[in-house]
Amino acid sequence: MLITREVLTRMGATGPNADRYVEALDAAMARHAIDTAPRIVHFLAQTLHESGCLRLTEENLNYSADGLLRVFPRYFPTRADAEACARKPERIGNRVYSGRMGNGPEASGDGFRYRGRGLIQLTGKDNYRALARWCGQDVVAEPDRVAGELAVQSAVFFWERNALNDLADIDDLKAITRRINGGLNGFADRRELLEKGRHALRELGLAGSVAPASVPFAPTHRVVPLQLNLRSAPRVSPATLLASLAQGTEVEVRGPGAAAGWVRVRVMLGGTMREGVVAEQYLAAVAPQPRARGRARAALQGAASLPALPPAVLHDALSATSRVRAEGRIHPLAEGDRPARNARVSTARAAELQSILDWLDVANPAHRRYRPLDGKGVALAYVADCADLAGVYLPRVWWTDSALRRLTLGEAVAAVLDQTVREIGINALHDWLDDQGTAFGWVRELDPTLLQAAANAGEVCVIVARHRDIDQAGQVSLVVPEQPGAEALRRADGEVLRPLESMAGRRGVRAAVSRNAWWTGRRFQSFAFWRHP
Template sequence: MLITREVLTRMGATAANADHYIETLNAAMALHGIDTTPRITHFLAQLMHESGCLRLSVENLNYSVDGLLKVFPRYFRSRAEAEACARKPERIGNRVYGARMGNGPEASGDGYRYRGRGLIQLTGKDNYRAFAQWCGEDVVADPDRVATELAVHSAVFFWERNNLNALADIDDLSAITRRINGGLNGFADRRELLEKARHAMRVLGLAGTFAPLAVAFVPTHTVLPLQLNLRSAPRVASSTLLAALMQGSAVEVQGPAAVAGWLRVRVLLNGVLREGVVAEQYLAPLAPRPRTRARAAPRALAGGETPLPALPEAHLQGERADVTRARDGGRAYPLGEADRPTRTARDAPGRAAALGKIVDYLGVADPAHLRYQARAGMTFCNIYATDYAFLASAYLPRVWWTDTALRRLTLGETLEAVYGQTVRELNANALHDWLDEHGVAFGWVRELDLSLLQTAANGGEVCLIIAQRRDLNRSGHISVVVPEQGAHQARRSAEGEVLRPLESQAGTRNFAREVSASAWWASERFQSFAFWRHP
């Protein structure tokens, strides 16, 4: 057995619905390779979202006038058109799905006949035909079976047909959601369900009962220029920019992209395998290399070999009452005010609320808080970001060990943090490198997708955007992505994709909650940028 009824009930299903589907789910998932922890949790998260936690297996087309105008604006261009069909599911289905996806014209009735059914809804006559061929049952003649005894099988069919196991293997929730939904509608709920599935598997002792698939990373090419942009789509635009690949970075070419001159590739970034596209002309082929396992386990030590000690956090003296928001000085030290808030809640809403209180407490835009106010050509984005992380108990160093101290620490010495001797201050450029080199060891997770970054912030995680200057003698920049609340919302596309997250920063201009007018991190003045989150 891969999962138990408790996994489903912990995700929100009723006991009756869990019992109804559990046996079929286990059999179908095992038969079709949904049998590793990443694959199972991603599959369940999407299935539970699409089915309303196993409550729904038929698309609900009983829309109001406003619902039709919001969900199907392409098919209801005026309020009068929507009023003619509102609360008439059959007319709505025929109007919306007629003459496409293999369906006959609106008058044929195919649109309603082949409306969405199953736990991940199968829609359109062409998809019903393909499913019939896959499962050997004539669901074209009897489509209602997709909503009943074949509800699980249709979901597995959709998952397999769209090769979603491969995306689950690399933990790409955004790509899975887009492939199922066509956009990112309901993304926050899908991510919350994914976390619930992971938590349930872990606490119920199921996550270790079957080995996760080791995802092979086989480098085939290397990056030629000093920097090459990894993009989400084969076009040059700030909205497609995922990450900057440095000269010599290894990539695995998957095949041609949809546009000539571009290639689909995989890259290993901070231990996480990610996919994107790059311009073909900037890659050079490599000689064949041994396969590398993404997220590989630490190497076993040979007999008598001593493992390198984990690096300790570096902090200057804490709890100094004179290190306050109002003081213009003491910035190398953590805040010492007694009334400072923290992030101690366990649930996502509580953690997000705590982050909101931290933003309000720090009051970065308050002129009285001199700690963050620009002066004499100096800005303090790094001070603000490290204070935010400090109060949220996510380690982001204000000071870090010098090179000499690091060598001594790796030899097993115990050192105290002494300013100018064993530790030095880190500006935004240096924090960019620290996150790249050490961040994963301190709980930071690299992200490429702004929608996931904003959703993580809304779930109470500490989230950052950081960019390093081309001219290292000039300031880089770091901002905090904060939870949305009230009128303070990220900017999204019509499909629900985050175009600009909700940020908080100190800099040439300080603000607590705003959406940037442009993707500042993609500016030519920066040589590299990254998105990070800390659970």
């Protein structure tokens, strides 16, 4: 069994609705290869969003005039148009869906007849025809069946027809949402459902019973120069930059890019398979490796895994560290009234995270801990303080090489400054997140839309950039929850261009959008987005 009733209820379905669909979902998902952890959680997240957590299998077109003006301004350009159709679902469906997706003109009635049905809203006569061919049932003549006994099959059909397993394999929530919705409507809810699904599989012990990945990562090439940029499109621009791949990074070439000289590649970043394009001339072929399915690979890796490393924290010195003192920035805050983040629900977690940010009050001149009086460590101190109060480990010190050797042998090692641990800066933090971040619960993201959505859900989110000159400090900032009057910069379709940030420095910034994507600046060799649930 891939999923259970409790997976669905933990994601928000009621018990009766979970009982109604769990067996059909489990069977259909297994039959159509929605059978790995990434595929399962992405499919369920989209299905539960589209169906209102399995409550709805038919599109609700009972819009008010205001709703029509907001959702369908193209079809109802004036209030008079909207008021003429308000609360008249059949007229609305025929107006909005006529003349497209295989539907006839408005008078044909096809728009309402082939309105959205199923657990993933199947819409339009062409899609109903395709479903009929796929399942052998005449849903063109009997479209209501898509909302009934074929509700699950229609969702799986849509998923398979649109190759959404491929996007789930690379954890591309934004692309999946666009393919289903045509835009990013409901993106925050889809992402929250995705995280609930991941937690449910993990907490119920089901994550270990399915393969962690379906498509094996089989490197075919490696990066030749010191650094190679992974991009979203074959165009050299800050807007297309996803990540910097270090020399020797292994990639799997998947085919030619959309422009000459570029290839599509997959690469493992932060323990997750990602996809983009790179310039082909900077890759060298490697000897082919035998393919192993995700579960087999995980078993092999687990057999050779080293003991988990403990966090390095200075506990016993400078117990009087506080926001108003500049001393002891590499030590945790010791003030007695510190807030915390303990809630499980995303809205409450976001409120608690905001309370932490308000308490830290990075822009307050009296908080000398975050003023660069000595030119050292303020940006990282602020980010690490926020993480610590939220119950997340982000190091200010890390183990020395000799201490690491002792720890891997199973010895207990105390954190003593300049003996077993040493202070790390932002450049070293960038590399630590690459090397150790996933072991401490950090998840790498490539997209600011996802990063902002995570912050809005109460996750600790950071942007970190490593300076080209190792003797110069890098830069790090927090991405923080949006508030009325303080929001990320978005395109008209909802995609985030620049997130809402907070950072320490000569002028502390509580919440603002940067004038440009500073992390893509020439002075930085590499950057990364990270989040911690």
